[in-house]
Amino acid sequence: MVSDVSMAVDLGGIKMKNPINTASGTFGNGWQFEGFYDVGQLGAITTKGCAAEPWDGNPAPRMCELPSGIMNSVGLQNPGVREFVRSYGDYLQGLEERGCRVICQVAGHSIEEYVRALELFEELAPFASGFEINISCPNVSRGGAAMGATPEAAAEVMAAVRPRTKRPIVVKMAPHDVAEIARALEAEGADALSLINTIPGMAIDVRTRRSKLSRPTAGVSGPAIHAIAVRMVWEAHKAVSIPLCGIGGVTSGEDAAEFILAGATAVSVGTQNLVDPTAAPRILGELTDWAASQGVSDINELIGAFEC
Amino acid sequence: MVSDVSMAVDLGGIKMKNPINTASGTFGNGWQFEGFYDVGQLGAITTKGCAAEPWDGNPAPRMCELPSGIMNSVGLQNPGVREFVRSYGDYLQGLEERGCRVICQVAGHSIEEYVRALELFEELAPFASGFEINISCPNVSRGGAAMGATPEAAAEVMAAVRPRTKRPIVVKMAPHDVAEIARALEAEGADALSLINTIPGMAIDVRTRRSKLSRPTAGVSGPAIHAIAVRMVWEAHKAVSIPLCGIGGVTSGEDAAEFILAGATAVSVGTQNLVDPTAAPRILGELTDWAASQGVSDINELIGAFEC
Amino acid sequence: MQPSSKVHLYDFEVASNDAVGEKVYRLVMRSPELASELRPGQFMNVAVPGDASHIVRLPFSFASTDPEAGTVELIYAVVGEGTRRLSEMPAGSTSTVVGPCGNGWDVKPGGRALAVAGGVGAPPVIAAARALAEAGREVDVVLGAQTKSRLWGEDDARALGAGEVVVTTDDGSYGMRGFTTQAMEALLARHEYDLVVTCGPAVMMAGVARLAEGAGVACQASLERMMTCGFGACSTCNVAMRAGGYKSCCMDGPVFDASEVAW
């Protein structure tokens, strides 16, 4: 279907030519998909979570299968901001020039680490259209609970990073107390929220009585979590007025459309990139067809248009 | 495999001949399964949530499919305790005599309604080995939030029902703040906890922009939620010392064994009863074989035996 | 009184499975016990293999049973993934079925009866018409379809030889152009009925129920709902009643007295 629907959206100051983004950690740093299609056609990509200094991540095995999903315990392996920019900066700069927004995800084990990583990005990554703060990182000083586990803790992270950049800040939320934490983040100046991160789960090898992965718990993603994620986006949509990026189990244009109707301005494709590497542009096409079939001239008319 | 493993467990005073229970709302009131197998062989059954007075439940449609799961919005349709006992009392009394424990689930929209329902059960249901308090019922005076949504609210329900019966009280928990709420319930005298109830989700028909069900949100169940449920049982196990009943996406003896290893004393089969009506006795057989293969003489040795 | 359930889980084998129209298939399953237990208007809940991510069975009425051969005849439309996979089950393949489910038609003897079917509502209506004819009634049959290629049941209806058979198509490609309710109005004007049986799209059945009520004729309607179990265990198949509250489509139905339903 050739469509005249305007697909451009504004994710808190990140001007995307269409709503399709990619979920951090499921899209490498973009270049891995250039053998499959022209990544420049996407609205945005979000790079793998990156900290000021390199992180090793968790031992193997890091992935196991679940019904209609997977569970991962990568543990935010990353080379640190300097090496990240050295390795991928030119590619990402080129991607921006091709009209695809680059959102760099920022990781940290403490407030200081977030600030330090963001400062490095500010200095070294002119190609970034915006930053995504991953508040699900484990807090080293609190026994591994997520940095943004409570409204207060999330607000504290946000308050610390906000003054460090004028570029848009998206906050990547855990699937927990969404409405309250969203309000806290909006109050501290978040430009947009993306949700959801993986849902903590557990898979035990009943013969050995040990975890199937190297850690007792890991993160569930894929189609299994989609309906839960749509509900959480709707909760956030009712709670705040900053734009949202819907994430979780998107495998089709219909899945993406559900997020838009529930209140998302953009939609990230995650696990599906890994199993169907051409998923993102296909989903973009299907979403565009759906918008046309709804008789609107601008996709923005459909954001939050769920009727209940 | 013929096995000599002792399978009897004690769920907070409910003495079950084996750990297999059925999840409320997915097993009718037991008799529906007698055409498929001898229900008396199960450790226990949990009846459909029942309130003091009849509840209509929600309009149709009440069910839609999800990847590896379903979503339901039955809304606790029930005939009220009097009619429940009149219709099923004799059957349930017979089931108890056949050695299968009957756990009657209690529903209410307010503290008063729980108390009233429990009083009626106390008076009319001598066949009940114990009661399960469903604290996920919508609280009419709080705009529909779950009755036990916070540790304080959950404790309040528990404190109100505790004095009304000497029989064991199991509390059925929502998939939310499990550790904290479990501690609050234990402190108020709960004999056991069962978890998890369905996870709220949302499915939108993107052509009509309306919910696929009669309510905007509904409850996700089935294999899709299993890994999440196992993690929550483990969290509860670390938080409290009262026994737990693991619920969520059990389709095999292995799934049940994961719950036991994560700390559950009993395991309920839910959605799988509906799609494979002979699931529960098959799972019991598989669980028994697994226990034997682990070289223990008593299944109790395997409770919480997850190694990490 | 002890409640009791006669619903079982049976294996079945596909004896044949062929297209009989545009996206309309006829599947004959071999399942001897089920074939001997099913009564017209009851249904079954079929596990369709090939995609473990779809966990729910699919409910189907039946058009006929052959207890001697141990077979049951299903007529079904391919509307989604589940029915598409069903249409790909080759002869000889096997799965399981839950049944017999539901209450069935009340087919006692009496005067002239009218059977009104829309689309793949035809199988249970043909089964009802056959039972009514066997009970000695005259039975007129109205069969409606969107278009000729999607029509099923005319031969079976004519084989009853028990009354008139009127076919309608929405697009006029065959029989009368228009809806079954229009054909029903014409028949109501010409004959005296004491029973209407109907199955088809909800809007059609609502129309049929209204016409029957207007004419003072008893009407039984076979309803559809999203179903999870099919045997009364989950309460997901509720039908709203005129008198308030809900009944269960799989246990109290699928056949309801149309005057009791809140259409």
Next chain:
Amino acid sequence: MQPSSKVHLYDFEVASNDAVGEKVYRLVMRSPELASELRPGQFMNVAVPGDASHIVRLPFSFASTDPEAGTVELIYAVVGEGTRRLSEMPAGSTSTVVGPCGNGWDVKPGGRALAVAGGVGAPPVIAAARALAEAGREVDVVLGAQTKSRLWGEDDARALGAGEVVVTTDDGSYGMRGFTTQAMEALLARHEYDLVVTCGPAVMMAGVARLAEGAGVACQASLERMMTCGFGACSTCNVAMRAGGYKSCCMDGPVFDASEVAW
């Protein structure tokens, strides 16, 4: 330097798919571009249809390619649901494959080489041995299996004609009784090698790597990890390095310098 990816998504058709041993199958897939792109030691990530609840592809090495015929030969063991469904794909059925993945063996010319394979580690080892033989080397091959009926690769190894072929089985049902590492020790005592290539169970490869290191011979090992993407996008396939930190099995491997791996 811009990073770049040469991994593609291709359709394939099953040309043949037959048992060649106990739970060991040989699948020939037609996928012309992939057949011309794959280098020995690389692998591919195959979507196996028939169960949408399993979303992850299955990674497989290949035993040979025929770029003229446009085909790729896989040898695989049925170990779980995915490989069971793969074994049921009939000739003519189609799906998609991601490839070519990974780095492949370093097969430059040189002295005598030793190839050690365990179980279904044989396909990439045979492919390596063939490439080494084509590069003019003498190549001895050790093939191990649990038991005779699970052995694959002997004919292909002998067809190389480039050196000795030693077969071991754990149960002594065929060839030498014992492990590949025992056969390797004997060969190390008799010949001078400048390269060992190996693929098989992790414990076996660790033993092979230790023996090679002890003998001062370079060793390349093809590793397995649970993989999600196969092309560097997810970091789920990490291999711990002796020097600390992790490398990616699908991009930096699957073939590693055995001395760099933290076994």
